[in-house]
Amino acid sequence: MSKEVRKLKFNPKILDEEIVRDSLEAVSQLEEKESIYLIGGVASQSYLPTSCRRPTSDIDYAIVRPLSYPDFRSMIVPVSEFLHDIGYSTETKKGSRASCLYVSDNKTHEGLMVEFPRRNSDNFKKRENMFEREYNNSRKKIIEGRDSSYTIASPEDIVVPKLVRSINSLNRNASLERLLPERLEGFDNDEVVRVLSRIARLREEAMISPGDVELAENLRFVSDLYDVRILAEIVGYNEEYLKKVESEWRDIDKNPDLRDKIFHVTFPIK
8 A cells, every 4th residue: 555545544634733743742852862854744834834734644754874664663662652641542554665653642533644764774875965965954943832843854855856756747647737737926825725725625535535546646746736836935945955956866857848847837937
């Protein structure tokens, strides 16, 4: 079962919700000993106001070292203990590429996944410089309403993998072109509401048919494009650093025509 399909078991959440903040606070305990940083959807949310946050069902982390599943289970013990003490149940599971901590609220039975990538020493070594660069350019954020903080990837390091994934998806499945948004001069509140509603409808369809890989890919594609566009609008990118990050993701230039199509609808008109 793919990660996208597994995620559809949970109702999506935003950073404002207690289970997300509690999970971030629990994992933040690891930062004294481990070089970890948040990536993906919750990292994107961390740069955005509440009204622009796209709900997601997982919290994705990167770590600057190899990490086997047994290592993960050992590392995550204090995180589970913290969550158990405040009313959550947890369970570790081994995914195809990631080690997962499933977090469930004992009262509401709502849940989410906390994920760390599984990498052996050889695999890690190939991309060690990239992980170190990402960690060195990460930022600290205060968990809203808490005294704790967490480390998140830079906007540039969040969006380039999303761009690469979108280009590869479009190359693999030409029918996704119908889901490309219109070219916009601006991204006002009405447009944000419209796109987030569209994503919510796609997620609802995917949750009804959790085994439908195509629906899951459609949802991921539209969600990634939204994240790139909204971060460009609200936060902006450091163009010099963005080019540096792009240079380390060679796949981004494999299909220049598709790359241009994606860039055309995700970056603001100048």
